Amino acid sequence: MKNVFRLVLLLGLIALGYWAWTVMFPSPQEVIRGRLLKMAQLASFPAGQGNLSRVADIQRLGTYFTDEIEVVMDVPGIGTHTFNRREEVTQAAMGAKSAVSSVKADFIDIEIDLAPSQQLANANLTLRATVNGQKDFVIQELKFSLKKVNGDWLVNKIQTVKTLK
Amino acid sequence: MDGETKTTGASPWLKTVVFGRNPKRTAIRLAILIIGTFILFKFVLIPIRITGISMEPTYHDGRVNFINRLAYRHSDPRRGDVVGIRYSGIHLMLAKRVVGLPGETVAFSNGKLYINGEAMEEPYLKFRSSWTTPEMKLKLNEYFVVGDNRSMPPDAHEHGAAEKKRIVGKVLL
Numbered sequence: 001m002k003n004v005f006r007l008v009l010l011l012g013l014i015a016l017g018y019w020a021w022t023v024m025f026p027s028p029q030e031v032i033r034g035r036l037l038k039m040a041q042l043a044s045f046p047a048g049q050g051n052l053s054r055v056a057d058i059q060r061l062g063t064y065f066t067d068e069i070e071v072v073m074d075v076p077g078i079g080t081h082t083f084n085r086r087e088e089v090t091q092a093a094m095g096a097k098s099a100v101s102s103v104k105a106d107f108i109d110i111e112i113d114l115a116p117s118q119q120l121a122n123a124n125l126t127l128r129a130t131v132n133g134q135k136d137f138v139i140q141e142l143k144f145s146l147k148k149v150n151g152d153w154l155v156n157k158i159q160t161v162k163t164l165k
Numbered sequence: 166m167d168g169e170t171k172t173t174g175a176s177p178w179l180k181t182v183v184f185g186r187n188p189k190r191t192a193i194r195l196a197i198l199i200i201g202t203f204i205l206f207k208f209v210l211i212p213i214r215i216t217g218i219s220m221e222p223t224y225h226d227g228r229v230n231f232i233n234r235l236a237y238r239h240s241d242p243r244r245g246d247v248v249g250i251r252y253s254g255i256h257l258m259l260a261k262r263v264v265g266l267p268g269e270t271v272a273f274s275n276g277k278l279y280i281n282g283e284a285m286e287e288p289y290l291k292f293r294s295s296w297t298t299p300e301m302k303l304k305l306n307e308y309f310v311v312g313d314n315r316s317m318p319p320d321a322h323e324h325g326a327a328e329k330k331r332i333v334g335k336v337l338l
Contacts, residue, residue, distance in 0.1 A: 076320060076323075077320045077321075108252075108253070108254065108256050108257055109251075109252065109253040109254020109255070109256050109257065110253070110254075111253055111254065124253040125253050126252040126253045126254065126256075126257050128257060136216075136217070137216070139252065139257060141252045141253050161253075162325075163250065163252050163259065163323075163327070163331070164250070164259070164310065164323060164324060164325030164326060164327055165307070165325050165326040165327075
């Protein structure tokens, strides 16, 4: 019984050590995942949020993009739209925010593919959004292309992915 | 006093009911049950909740079901199967019916499904449909999937060719 207790304690210590290591030295995948989740948080806003707060969130969201970001949206029933450069993307985001009263966005199943150079990465994920508190979700698969700029992972391209062709 | 046992706290019958006659064996059984349940529902049968009306009346909004991940381990999806199709992962999936197989040509005309130009019977359809779509030739790794509720406009109903690698498994119930 004593040995079993020692073994359990040892396994617990190893798990704790591993957890502490991953917290202190996160992998690039974890850093990217964290930034994407933060972006989803910044893109969300509750009903009744003040304009200043909305603008501040959009501006913070803009800091997650490279200057030359490209967003290509091809949504059935809406058509294809392309936005280039950070200013245009943030303006479009501002327009979208003013058109609806609330958005709750979640990025689910984030799959990250890191290039061997460790300077480029692709992230495939599923956006699940609730707009204006409606029961039905908006679901869209997205591909994010990221690159490391001055130590930060910035989004260089966002494009919709067709789950069914 | 030798051989006499004293009990304190919970009564012996309650202990027997909760822990069994042999607590060590009960603990092992419990561990096997927990691990077995975890493996079953993580890797074999994925629990899902249907949301939306695209599979009405076969599957209603809010109904709980399972995706059998082993269904296509030794065989391919067949026409009429209801399958789970993943987006970027398996935490969100589409539940759709396979109507077109790899290499086939699929089209809808006045609500009728045509495979390679031949009209197909679909006994699971209960609502009238007026869909008309152009012909689509499937690649050798693609299946045409669509919901059972085609009373919805085609634009509001997700359907089309799904790559085989996106099919997670077969809806169980």
